[in-house]
Amino acid sequence: MLVSRLLDAVGADAVKFAPEDLSVYAFDGYTQGRAPSAVVLPRSAADVSAVVKIAREFGEPIVPRGAGTGLCGGAVPIEGGIVISFARMNRILELDVRGRRARVQPGLVNLDLSTRVAAHDLFFAPDPSSQKVSTIGGNIGTNAGGPHCLQYGTTVNHVLGLEIVDSFGEVFTTTLDGAGYDLTAALVGSEGTLGIVTSAWVRLQRLPESVRVWVAAFPSIDAASEAVSAIVAAGIIPTALEMMDRVIAQAVEAAFHAGYPTDAGAILLIENAGFEDDMRACEEGLYRIVHANGALSWHTARSQSERDALWAGRKGAAGAVGRLAQNYYLQDVCVPRSKLPQALRAVEAAAREHRLIVGNVFHAGDGNLHPMILYDKRDPLQVAGVIETGNAILSSAVALGGTVSGEHGIGYEKREAMTQIYSTGDLATMARVRDVFDPTLMFNPEKIFPSGARCPEVRA
Amino acid sequence: MTPSSVEELSDVVASCNRSGERIAIEGGNTLAGMGVPVRAPYAHLRTASLTAVVEDAPTDLVVAAQGGITLRNLATQLAAHGTHIPFDAPLAHQATLGGTLAAGWLGPRRHLYGRPRDYVIGSVAVLADGTIARAGGMVVKNVSGYDMSRLYVGAFGTLGIIAQANMKTTALPPHARIFIAPLPEGTRRRALASVVSLRIAPAAAFWVEGFHQSIDGEDGHEGRLIVLLEGSAALLERSTRDLRSALGRAGVPETQILDTGAREAFGRIVDAYVSCLGERSVTYRISAHGQSLVDRVLAARLLADRFELRADTLADAMNDDIILRVSDLDSHALGAKIAMFDDAFHDDEPGATVVAGAHPQRASLNVWGELPDAFDRMRALKARFDPNGTLNPGRFIGGI
Numbered sequence A: 001m002l003v004s005r006l007l008d009a010v011g012a013d014a015v016k017f018a019p020e021d022l023s024v025y026a027f028d029g030y031t032q033g034r035a036p037s038a039v040v041l042p043r044s045a046a047d048v049s050a051v052v053k054i055a056r057e058f059g060e061p062i063v064p065r066g067a068g069t070g071l072c073g074g075a076v077p078i079e080g081g082i083v084i085s086f087a088r089m090n091r092i093l094e095l096d097v098r099g100r101r102a103r104v105q106p107g108l109v110n111l112d113l114s115t116r117v118a119a120h121d122l123f124f125a126p127d128p129s130s131q132k133v134s135t136i137g138g139n140i141g142t143n144a145g146g147p148h149c150l151q152y153g154t155t156v157n158h159v160l161g162l163e164i165v166d167s168f169g170e171v172f173t174t175t176l177d178g179a180g181y182d183l184t185a186a187l188v189g190s191e192g193t194l195g196i197v198t199s200a201w202v203r204l205q206r207l208p209e210s211v212r213v214w215v216a217a218f219p220s221i222d223a224a225s226e227a228v229s230a231i232v233a234a235g236i237i238p239t240a241l242e243m244m245d246r247v248i249a250q251a252v253e254a255a256f257h258a259g260y261p262t263d264a265g266a267i268l269l270i271e272n273a274g275f276e277d278d279m280r281a282c283e284e285g286l287y288r289i290v291h292a293n294g295a296l297s298w299h300t301a302r303s304q305s306e307r308d309a310l311w312a313g314r315k316g317a318a319g320a321v322g323r324l325a326q327n328y329y330l331q332d333v334c335v336p337r338s339k340l341p342q343a344l345r346a347v348e349a350a351a352r353e354h355r356l357i358v359g360n361v362f363h364a365g366d367g368n369l370h371p372m373i374l375y376d377k378r379d380p381l382q383v384a385g386v387i388e389t390g391n392a393i394l395s396s397a398v399a400l401g402g403t404v405s406g407e408h409g410i411g412y413e414k415r416e417a418m419t420q421i422y423s424t425g426d427l428a429t430m431a432r433v434r435d436v437f438d439p440t441l442m443f444n445p446e447k448i449f450p451s452g453a454r455c456p457e458v459r460a
Numbered sequence B: 001m002t003p004s005s006v007e008e009l010s011d012v013v014a015s016c017n018r019s020g021e022r023i024a025i026e027g028g029n030t031l032a033g034m035g036v037p038v039r040a041p042y043a044h045l046r047t048a049s050l051t052a053v054v055e056d057a058p059t060d061l062v063v064a065a066q067g068g069i070t071l072r073n074l075a076t077q078l079a080a081h082g083t084h085i086p087f088d089a090p091l092a093h094q095a096t097l098g099g100t101l102a103a104g105w106l107g108p109r110r111h112l113y114g115r116p117r118d119y120v121i122g123s124v125a126v127l128a129d130g131t132i133a134r135a136g137g138m139v140v141k142n143v144s145g146y147d148m149s150r151l152y153v154g155a156f157g158t159l160g161i162i163a164q165a166n167m168k169t170t171a172l173p174p175h176a177r178i179f180i181a182p183l184p185e186g187t188r189r190r191a192l193a194s195v196v197s198l199r200i201a202p203a204a205a206f207w208v209e210g211f212h213q214s215i216d217g218e219d220g221h222e223g224r225l226i227v228l229l230e231g232s233a234a235l236l237e238r239s240t241r242d243l244r245s246a247l248g249r250a251g252v253p254e255t256q257i258l259d260t261g262a263r264e265a266f267g268r269i270v271d272a273y274v275s276c277l278g279e280r281s282v283t284y285r286i287s288a289h290g291q292s293l294v295d296r297v298l299a300a301r302l303l304a305d306r307f308e309l310r311a312d313t314l315a316d317a318m319n320d321d322i323i324l325r326v327s328d329l330d331s332h333a334l335g336a337k338i339a340m341f342d343d344a345f346h347d348d349e350p351g352a353t354v355v356a357g358a359h360p361q362r363a364s365l366n367v368w369g370e371l372p373d374a375f376d377r378m379r380a381l382k383a384r385f386d387p388n389g390t391l392n393p394g395r396f397i398g399g400i
């Protein structure tokens, strides 16, 4: 019945309902949920609207899905329902070169946008390491970050307006131009719980005149993180300031031969971009600081191909780690940047306690940690250890004044952790927004809000 | 009412909400000319005693301060560490952090440094029922639930009072330089186009006509061009060369340069956004996105001319913003025309908003321009956050 209504509404080629087709939609980069009852691949906002109306009629939840690279279960249909996949809505609809903005469909792959506007000397700044596959819709859903968000800010700073289908199937638009509540800000990072993005106006940046990439090696993670804190404290915000430890560097070198030293305790990958003369001054400042913090070596990438190789290694780190262990669990927390050394010591201690190996590769300049805990999921003891280590890292980040997710989002995974940083009243305030957009919790249920604890009504 | 702690603020608001008393929230009153005055009768709630810097963490490049602190005081504290937040809000000695954010103020350097909202990383808001709601934190990246802090930005206090804002900071540019060039006939379009497409974007660029008492420089035949450069000494040197040759090609002769006093001159431009000539002026703001800035300014000036109103215009070329101040000899003369001008102007520029003007008729003008597409949702949000209409009732769009 449901399926036939969907078929009538959006056409046979836009609906999947065979069990073998549905099972892949039970997963994202974090976990597995239930297989959905149907998957719809819309071509337009009108298709999405029709599907939402049908879903409401049948009382089926809806889970919007980009590339499914999310790392917190955000795109997983926990309660089943209908998955809306944006694989077919992947076009650039308008490009305003002079105004440096573009209107894009949500299924557009992040890197494709930058590649396609490069001819106009433009690029899209948010660059999650998953950018070769993750989509603009998913990036908006999670307010994705990336190495270059250090200087340019996360996705929310690059979205100028949205076209949204609400949970009653109505289409509306939001914009940063003109007066009104900033609904764009509320929707970005809402992980598909408030509305479904069917197109977005995004801001594009001018490609910089000059780019430099440096690699600094340190004897220890401690020394490298002290250096990061010192760089930020000196007011230097390069375009990217990434760290990887020996575990990761060795894996990356084995997989890509990217050009990282493999004998250092930790490595900083630093990029700055802009005006040529400023690069020189910046390099001098960085050089002084890293050496004052015990750097073993300092290397300037000499060519575009060397820079590309270093970045490919950095962005491919997660894949490379696949060679080291059967499985890994990637934690994502953010701490004040001066607390990096303590936060990394806490990671190390937590892993040691459970005799697990951790690799660190992360957005150091933002204080955004990504410890990768290696394990073998066939060993229940290790699995239990990973969960405890992950939780310990989370709690220590909160204790240091940090947060439970820097960029991957809350999704299903971290909803109970929300109470570590927010009071019931804080969460109830967020729930008021949900009430307005999705009062029946039809969009992406069981996400973000802690189970049970959801919104004890706050009324005057 | 001038509460001096967040708890006291919460108590005061909750008790008004219970008794049905409406509240007009007042920061520095510098942007009182935006929007409609709050529906009377109401109690005044001043944030003037909420001025603490709650957490100053210069080594993290973040700061948390209470909503009533003035931008000047906050800037002074940040400048001591060599950092700043580019609010570009008028009358910084009087404007407050909370008020500037609540009004969603947008300044001329945002194309380069981002909007004030892009610096917000957390908040403490007091809602109509007295709830003290925290969101975000003191870290620069944080995806934990809805971005409530940014939702209060630009909401004019109608969803909640910004009791505290946590902000990113950034390094203060070491040098600033201002160029002022009177524009000879036939140079305006080329001059603006060449400035906008400079390889190294200037921090701000304006085409000004009028505003003689407030903004530096003399108009040429087509007004004057004012460009702000900021950055290292080397960057200024390079940008100066580029700018000079671009202006030369556009036919603009040698210009006046200000190094000392450049920031003050820039401050005067920002102040002009809301400058009033007593009761005899009304100032509009429009965003000219996508279409020719010059054409729209000329059309606006022509319209003012048709109504025999004096027009002072300030066009921000980097962001395509236009400020239009129309004035007449006295309040009475303006009063006779302003309603008709307002109608005619909104026919051309449906999105035009009023940002300043002490004329008694101001409130009856179409001060917010056309309602946004998502207005119904905004009204629903207001109803969910402030069902009794306690906070700044009537001040915002569509009577919210």
Ligand SMILES: Cc1cc2nc3c(=O)[nH]c(=O)nc-3n(C[C@H](O)[C@H](O)[C@H](O)COP(=O)(O)OP(=O)(O)OC[C@H]3O[C@@H](n4cnc5c(N)ncnc54)[C@H](O)[C@@H]3O)c2cc1C
Residues within 6 Å of the ligand: A028, A029, A063, A064, A065, A066, A067, A068, A069, A070, A071, A073, A074, A075, A086, A106, A127, A128, A129, A130, A133, A134, A135, A136, A137, A138, A139, A140, A141, A142, A143, A144, A145, A146, A147, A191, A192, A193, A195, A196, A197, A198, A318, A319, A407, A408, A411, A444
């Ligand atoms: C190897 C690897 C590296 C990564 N590196 C980074 C990184 O550097 N930075 C970072 O931030 N993340 C990173 N991630 C996480 C992930 O890639 C991001 O969260 C990304 O934004 C998800 O995009 P997606 O298209 O895969 O979305 P999905 O995983 O499909 O969905 C993500 C969320 O957005 C919602 N959503 C999707 N489309 C829409 C829509 N059209 N409307 C409304 N909601 C929607 C979903 O319901 C879900 O809640 C990485 C992941 C992997 C596997």
